[in-house]
Amino acid sequence: MMQLDDITLNAAREHQWAEGLGRQLERNLRANLAQALPTLRVMRAEGEQANALTLRLNVDQFQGRFDGVAVASGQWQLLNDAGELLAMENFYAETPLAEDGYPALVRALNDSWDQAAERIATEIRQGDYFD
Template sequence: MMKWNIAVIALLLSACSSQSEVSYYQLPPVAAQSNNAQAVHLSAGKQLWIESVTVADFLSGPGIAFQTSDVKYTVAKNNLWGSSLDQQLKQALTDNLSVLLPGRVVSGQLVSGHDADVLRVTVTGFQGRYDGYAIVSGYWMLQSDNKIIRRPFNIEAPLQKDGYDELVYSLANAWHKESVDIANALKN
């Protein structure tokens, strides 16, 4: 009977020690946030409707992606996004462009009855890479008046330290950089 108890205790201890802690991550705000609510009249400028931010299939799950070779990717099982990546990217882009484009209404929802530019973003890469870089890539399309602009982006940001915290901060900074590039294109 004593051997049986020892075996059960050993089994329970080994099961407890083999489970890793699960960590959840959210993209931190990078842009300077405006604390003052401002009334913006739609007649002052067009609305910018961020219709969609879509991510590649391998990025759509809860795990943070990591590229282990030129052709191989893995998705973390214990380092997860706190909410869906496409939602986080759309919210960060909306927040960033709202600050970067004062005088424009930037929204994830269309205000009916008003003329709006429409922005669609496709993210094909948002991962760490085996050589110590954070990768943010894809393209965006802007429909304005009777024209469509399509621009690719590919940002490779070096990681300063190891770890998922550093990776998430680097990815957020790279996403902010792309927001600045989008804002500059919209101003021209």
């Protein structure tokens, strides 16, 4: 997506992602969380794990903006193994594009996603959800 002005979003055509964007964002988030939370085991939700917490993420924005900024925003939720909500917070990160063009947009989006992951990890770390 590219935000062309304050009200117009333009869907990308002929995007150049090597695999599905959602899968890339998930893998990158897992890697960033694992690095930022080294005492925890961060893994994909594949089956029930006893005493495991679940992180849910809703992404509202992952796009370039008309003023040369790449934005990643949304909301995350942390649930215990019984499905009870422990925390729910919004996240927002933006990175100015270093130059015009699609490669610069992709790099800036990656930087914004990394910032969002670091903020989520910091809030989880400070929340004292683990024994």
